[in-house]
Amino acid sequence: MEGVKDLIVYKKAFALAMEIFYIAKDFPAEEKYALTSQIRRSSRAVCANLAEAYRKRIYPAHFVAKISDGNMENTETQTWLDFCLACNYLPVDKHEILYAQTIEVGKLLNYMIMNPNKCLTLKQKNELKPHD
Numbered sequence: 001m002e003g004v005k006d007l008i009v010y011k012k013a014f015a016l017a018m019e020i021f022y023i024a025k026d027f028p029a030e031e032k033y034a035l036t037s038q039i040r041r042s043s044r045a046v047c048a049n050l051a052e053a054y055r056k057r058i059y060p061a062h063f064v065a066k067i068s069d070g071n072m073e074n075t076e077t078q079t080w081l082d083f084c085l086a087c088n089y090l091p092v093d094k095h096e097i098l099y100a101q102t103i104e105v106g107k108l109l110n111y112m113i114m115n116p117n118k119c120l121t122l123k124q125k126n127e128l129k130p131h132d
Contacts, residue, residue: 004054009108010047013074016101017043020077023098027089035087039080045073046105053112060116067116071109078102 004010020043024036049070056062078099085095112119 004051007050007054009105009112010050012101012108013043013046013050013070013105016077016098016105017047019098019101023090023094027084031087031089035080035083035089039077039084042073042076042080046070046077046109049073057116057119063119064113064116067109067112071106071113074102074106074109 005014017040020039024040027036047070049066053063053066053070056066081090081095081098081102084090085092090098
């Protein structure tokens with residue numbers, strides 16, 4: 001039985017959040033309650049929203065809303081990555097790699113938003129089939 005942790009988007013978002021967690025350990029102490037906590041929170045929130053959306057997929061409008069929230073958090077992570085680069089906490093090449101990962105996650109989330117019917121439960125898919 002497939003669960004949210006089996007989704008490619010979840011795996012990619014989780015890996016990105018973990019990479020950000022480890023990179024943020026090297027940020028200056030004065031950033032602990034600002035940049036460090038914000039980028040960790042927003043990157044982790046993508047997975048949290050995916051998990052909530054997965055449980056809400058029997059309600060397409062709720063599902064799309066939670067995936068949209070995850071997409072918003074992903075975009076926020078991009079902004080924090082830009083701040084990391086501007087503050088010289090990340091080298092350009094690392095920023096480019098992480099930013100590319102957020103773009104990939106965003107594309108997957110957008111696909112889910114635009115195609116919620118492909119994420120329905122098996123019961124819903126059976127209910128949408130024409131009956132004889």
